[in-house]
Amino acid sequence: MSTINEKQLNGSLAKSDFKSTFKGFVRKYGIVLILLGLFVLMSVLSPAFLKTRNLLNVVRQISVIGLIGLGSTCIIITGGTDLSSGSIIALAAVIAASLAQRAGWEAAMYPALAGKLPLIVPILAGLLVGVLCGFLNGWTVAKFRIPPFIVTLGMMTIARGFALLYSDGRPVSSLTDAYNFIGQGEVLGIPFPIIVLAVMAVVTHIMLSNTKFGRYIYAIGGNEQAAKISGLNVGKILILVYTYAGLLAGLAGIVLSSRISSGQPGLGQGYELDAIASAIIGGTSFTGGVGTVWGTIVGALIIGILNNGLDLLNVSAYWQQIVKGLIIVVAIIIDERKNK
């Protein structure tokens, strides 16, 4: 009797194992398949698409979205959301750029300092701005238990306002070559922003999957109440997560201003939505507890290829928005369905 039961049990386990492996495969690689499909489609439709120059361009374009997408991924895994990353990009960009202006530039914000500061100063300043904004986001969420949507909506407006105030609404331009290298330079033929994104992606991945902090991020999104009862200091972890996302937004601001050689207060507008979209398309669940760095990178690539490909095909920018919106909604529908 007991042996039969054992057999039945093993049989059903093996079956569910296969089923879950198959499901797991689709879940894990479904999004990659979509990326490959899109890639093939674009190559067929437009001969310019496959050129190395174009492909590098795609990746360079997604580097900024990718960076803040990593932060958004961490935040969305906790069950939160971040609407402020685009504005933090702008604030970090104008402040960093103001400290990286060329010597002898009469319109420089700080003529006395122009050209005299080492590269590390604007970089640290940009990162610090991001860290500060992120910390404030996290602290407000953790301390006052206000929904992250509202907190970061406020920060979105506030950071943008400060960026405009600081730069007086004008671009901060004429930046040093050293600063411009960050966004425009190449190492062994690879655009530097891509290296920055790759490094941060690896760091974020290791943080999420191989550290205590990372597992706590998933636990909070999985069940905040249970996490608290299990002894986690939920408030502290949330503050750290938002601070980290802020740091990444600051970094993105440096990369972006360097790429266009100008810190503009209007930079990054709407980027936060692309970042969230990348995470969601990449399988991060808006209800929390689920998400990976690789998914988000693939999500960002899909958005990048879509933008680029539709550009090459001379599809109007208006249509591009419509297509992007549809893809986001479809991705969420798929996500909801597989969660059932």
Next chain:
Amino acid sequence: MEAEYILMMDNITKTFPGVKALDNVKLHVRKGTVHALMGENGAGKSTLMKILIGIYNPDGGTITFKGQKVDIHDTNTALNLGISMIHQELSPIPHMTVAENIFLGREPLNKFGLVDKKKMNADAVKLFEKLGIKIDPRMLMKDLTVAQTQMVEIAKAISYNSSLIIMDEPTSAITEKEVEHLFEIIHGLRAEGVSIIYITHKMDEVFKISDDITVFRDGQHIATVPANTIDKNGLISMMVGRELTQIFPKEEAEIGDVILSVKNLSREGKFRDVSFELRRGEILGFAGLMGAGRTEVMESIFGIAGYDSGEIYINGKKVDIKTPRDAIKHGMAFLTEDRKRTGIMAVLSVRDNITIASMDKFKKGLFLNKKEINATCNEEKSRLSIKTPNLDQLIKFLSGGNQQKVLISRWLLTTPDILILDEPTRGIDVGAKSEIHRLMCGLAKEGKAVIMISSEMPEILGMSDRVIVMHEGRITGEFSRSEADQEKIMQCATGNHNQQ
């Protein structure tokens, strides 16, 4: 003879996966009477009522209402027949007015097709006058007291012209004076020929208000008797009079020193003056009916909720526990009663769910030692025989019993001295249940101290070295293993301990 009965439910059976909630039960309610429905938690009262108002469909049986066989497949059918229910958990829409709540879904319209607020308010006033309720129908529901909210719910039930109203523990949250008013309303309704099914745990109320009493136990109909032919003790023995056939793997452990001592702990509105001691090697059972305040006491001890006064000592030292983190540092673990809401992290793997409370153990510098994590989890998996294809499996795909084992191993990895287990075997299959019982005995033998809250009488009697009984936020009885029996515990749990 049949016309006398407004409702006859016969041979009703309902099975849930793994449990027979109702086994061939009947309930006959006479017209114009108050019929009390009694029984322990899980006796099947709520299930039967949910069948009556169309939330559940029965597996078998017939319902005869006003002499006609009826098929109640949803709540609207029940309402149209004239059956309505006032649930124990009231669910008003807080930011709408009293009148809007009462007439929700059937608002009177004016000639422009807009809601006729004047008429709605006037109708509400008429309804309230009839019931002797003094509430302004234009008030928002959120500004009412619990008792007022309840009155509104009653008025709403009556506004459907119901001839049968079910009240599920209507007095659980209101004061004595308000209870009087409620009883007046009930008497008035009865005089008009309305029948009432009254679910309660309170003995005094039963005899004050009801004409007939039906007792359920373990999903079976035990008896229906006129209220004036029975006394409290008779009622209690009907409620608990089961034979204890289930065997528990109880082993005697050596009872050691006092490890936890709670003195005069109180939290406003939840529990008062709770004092007890817990010793190493002991399984201390907390018995009581739902809402007795047992979980709330443990939440205060574990730092999930605060307390207003009282002291907690661990190993003789006074402790100040403000968060679960503090409690864990003091060697406590708390397996909560609501597995879904406060236990599992549904979309996380079995591995994460096991290790989340003891991550510090697995730190290797900045990173986690994954090898050790896997080794530990595999050990736990075989020690507690957790059935899962692998450690990556999401916990939500496991059965209830296996989820519970995962949560137990989560706590065991924090190496606690004091384990608080709140309904540790609720809703899990028999096999897993006895495995968890065996585990509890093993833990006690290791010298750990265990508090077990349970609403299952056989489990309390079978597993506890000592039993504390709570009723309405107070400790009403304490028995050693040899003293404890079903009737004594039920006397204390229903607040009847003074009249023994």
